[in-house]
Amino acid sequence: MPHTAYIYDAIRTPRGAGKQSGSLNEVKPISLGAGLLTELQQRHDLDTSYVDDVIMGCVTPAGEQGGDVAKHIVQFANWDESIPGVQIDRFCASGLEAVNMAAQKIASGWEDLIVAGGVESMSRVPMGASGGAWLNDPEMILNDSIVPQGIGADTIATIGGWSRTVVDTYAAESQKRAAFARDNGYFDKSVVAVKDLNGLTILDKDEFIRPGTTVETLSGLKPVFAPLGAMGFDDMVLKKYPDLMAIDHVHTAGNSSGIVDGSSAVLVGSEKAGKDLGLKPRARIISAAVLATEPTIMLTGPGPAAKKALAKAGLTAKDIDLFEVNEAFASIVLRFMQDLDVSHEIVNVNGGAIAMGHPLGATGGMLVGTLLDELERRDLQRGMVALCVGGGMGIATIIERV
């Protein structure tokens, strides 16, 4: 890379339950994002006019999240009026795609300092509210055999031979790790409290975690996607996967990612930016990859994306100390670990979206911060973030402490 892309900081809001009773339901999406920009400015005494661009992932750019929410956030945060903003959407990869695009802008030498992350208030702008041909267009759905994502996740579990107990065991461990990490302050460096106009705290810790979750408590939950599967979508999958007799619907609300509200912001910049502003780089981004895989099963992209990113960096999975793989569904991570032959010991060591929730467009940026904090806490070198993505895509990014 002609210019190294450094991560100078990575922060996020806590994740609030993504329903009307959730703590962040009363907070506008632009406030979630603007709060983080304000924090970045204050933490680093940032001259905001130095920032070249603000890239925000948002998967449901409709209503109050529509109309280039990134630019709205920049303005709402009262940053210098010369600062532009762009909203991007690569489904669940949006937040990480924002970071990768920022890195590419820096690497090209065209820009020097970018804020990249995402925002998603799932309690205020419901999933699917921005439509899309894959949701509503019968021709597209039929041509490509597009089925609800959860059925894809169930299919991955069926192919992997991962029973309900196996996925529930994974989910219970995610809860245990997340609760332990939160309660021991592992997230404190990155999590920025969301406050009201009086400065009163609305939420300062992830609220979605359910400590004490066990395989037994999870075993009572209903398989969410069995009814949809029975309506014909299982048949659509089986027409592409003739070796399967049936889909084993193992995923429930307890072993799938939670619906939450939140935002993330990663400060990515060149060496020059660090020098000019007196910032100390925490890590560098060494490679990133995005690709697409079979779209009906939809969620097998992380493994291939990870391999592509590793190849680009001239590394192997063994060179990675810690992984953050988005827990969209338990089977996604199980598949990833199988694809890369890595142990759960070094994957999602502080839990994941099953416990903490997955604020679609914001998640990628959040995972970068979580990974970096933990690399520093354990004094390790390299880490990878990977996510499964709608439409069969997969994304991965490798970072290294400096």
Next chain:
Amino acid sequence: MSENIHGFNYEKDADGIVTITMDMDGPVNSMNIQFRNAMKAVADKLEAEAGLTGVVVASAKKTFFAGGDLKELSSIPKGEEESAYRMIEDELKAPLRRWEKLQVPVVAAINGAALGGGLEICLACNRRIAWDSPKVIIGLPEVTLGLLPGAGGVVRSIHMLGLVNALPLLLEGARMPAAKAAKVGYVDELVANAEELVPAAKAWIKANPDAWAQPWDVRGHKIPGGDVWNPVNGQTLSLAVGTVFKKTRGLLPAPEQILQVASEAMCSGFESAMRQESRGLAYLLTTKEAKNTITAGFFQMNAVNGGAARPKDVAPSEVKKLGILGAGMMGQGIAYSAATAGIQVVLKDISVEAAEKGKAYSAKLLGKQVEKGRMTAEDQERVLGLITPSADYADLAGCDLIVEAVFENKELKAQVTKEAEAHLGEGAVFGSNTSSLPISELAEASVRPANFIGIHFFSPVDKMPLVEIIMGEKTSDEALAKAIDFTRQIRKTPIVVNDSLGFFTTRVFVTYLDEGVRLLKEGLSPVLIDNMGKYIGMAVGPLTVYDEISQELIRKMAATHREMGVFGAKMDYSVATEVAETMVNEFGRGGRHHGGGFYEYSEGKQPWGLLAELYAKDGIELPQADMQDRLLFRQVIETLKCLEEGVLRSVAEGNVGSMLGIAAPAWTGGFIQVVNTYEYNGEIGIAAFIARANELEAAYGERFAVPAILNEKLAAGELLV
């Protein structure tokens, strides 16, 4: 002042209201060339009519309008989509649109069935008044013919009723009596007598002289329930994809096209959606699926149900008292079907207890209907009262028909034949419900072989609509007529075949099992094989259905055939038999209801553990297309052999019998029709089928050799009709 314009009677009254009474050549009004000429000419005249105050559209026929001319529509060849599109746009839609845009009220006076095109004419009117009679059936059943309503039916239904209400009607092809149509919203007003229709229409016109604009032509019109931006509508569309796929497995394009046009109606303007609808119909018209459905599923099905195979010069008969020998699964089902049709039944078995048990089956089925409110307790008692369980042959006295349904064993059948006949009158017909034993041989036990016939029911009898009637060498036309009359009396569809091992349905059906088992022996996984069967549209995969039929039954059937010296003569199920014998004799795997077969059922269905050890081969891979075509072609070729050998007496019966009896997929139109429209390597029809069969023969063996009849038909330039 009345004028006949291409079969439309045009009459203007003193108030300026023109009544157009459709009275086309032939028994019904339909969307043929005469109609298209009439529509245009009448539109011209109406637009020029001075002092016009309203239009009433009525019919002089018993049915209001019969819809599209299916003969004409199904004859449009591939490649003619553009002319089909232009015909739909210019000759059907455009004149209707001109009627619709007249600046006077146009009212449909619906005096009889208005299906398909008939309803589409009405939807282009400002108001629909119908006679409240069960004869007035209304709906858009095009999907059941492999088509979509292309004269505005999809788009106007959605604009009138909203997506959520209209879509199920369109996807099911729902037909409903006028009163229901009024509830749904297709009909605005009901009248008690047909004579009141035109006066009511005229009265409405006079009361509403300004009601000439259709809702969708009024500025600011909104589809009821909103457009695609209403999440309910988006969800309805996406969920409908699943339910359609579940039904069709992606093998029937008509419901898919309806969904797509419906989606367009939600996303684009009225006129744009109307064009999309025309494009969709033009596309469907030339598909093999539509041609097969119309040819076999409609015309041939109607002919067979209409009694095409019945000897014409035998007087109609009715069975008053039916004797059933054997109260097992088949006997009890036949008893139920006969009793629900009002026939008195003697259900005989070796003991009264066994016969009572057989009757209890009817009590159970009827009880369920009572529970669901579909039948009263009194009716249940009345039907049950018709069934007399018995262990005494003497009770058969007075029966005009016997159906023997004892075990498939020649000696046993001979014995019960003799004992029953001793109590029967001269004219009584003896029917054997055998699924494969040659009727002429069974008839040897009869003192009246002319009255001896095969009446083959399918299991479960109460659900399966087909009866395969088998002519023995000596069976008389009178016996045949009686068997057909009986079949229609119990509201089932009869096909008549000549005597031969396995007759038609069993003989073809076992090839499906046989080819499935061959794939298994070649080393492929049972799950994959079964999915290949489902991919071609069979209801169940070959190995799963084998488990249901049971390895035990196939093994026994083969033993019987061997004893009779007929094994392997006509029906090739040698590999199916060999594997059944291995499964049963060595491993006790007799089938699902014998402790398991190819699959284990104790804890959810799973392939039987040892199966892989017995048959699986590592690294074996066959193209999916080959596996699917092998499963299909075996059945088609065996059917063609039945036709060639005269086992089948008509193409229609071969198609209808294969669809109703052995689940030939709907898209095929039956195992003969499928050949007429087969597509392969850019060719269509018999030549394409032969080309593919030749490939399969070269790769997999002689059983895929095409029967001579195909080459003959090809040389003669004929189809299999």
